[in-house]
Amino acid sequence: MPRPLKARRIGCKPDSNYFKPRGIPLGDLGEVVLTMDELEAVRLADFEGIYQEAAAKRMNISRQTFGNIIKSAHQKIADALVNAKALRIEGGVVTMVEKLFNCSECKHEWSVPYGMGRPDECPQCDGSSVHRSFEDRGRGRRGGSGRGRGKFRRRRGDCPGS
DSSP states (O other): OOOOOOOEEEOOOOSOOEEOOTTSOGGGOOEEEEOHHHHHHHIIIIISOOOHHHHHHHHTSOHHHHHHHHHHHHHHHHHHHHTTOEEEEOOOSEEEOEEEEEETTTOOEEEEETTSOOOSSOTTTOOSOEEEOGGGOOOOTTSSOSOSOOSSOOOTTSSTTO
């Protein structure tokens, strides 16, 4: 009996979940199914340009598993493009990443799916003093706090013409 899949964290849902070649009736097309975790791997690695190690951490999986997922996704996408097949995006064992917000006025706390942007007002009191929850703020993309000189930060006069 195979081991059950660990839920992979994803940060976006596509607006469209079906793509097909133009001008060919759907009944005449083969179909390739890309899972939500495969789409997320493609988004992180190819669209955002994140290295596999960091992308794997964001999806809450190992680097090896991320490599297997991205390889499978690339093969499926290539099959759909080269062989003029429809591409359907669905399925996979996933959990949606959410951001936590709170209202300074009424102390209400709620979550919003990742990628939806910052809410303008509190859904409970319509107040405009909305902030990210302290527990959910994180440390930025590289894991640092954003302070200090950093390894690659230039100082004044480091490059020609400054």
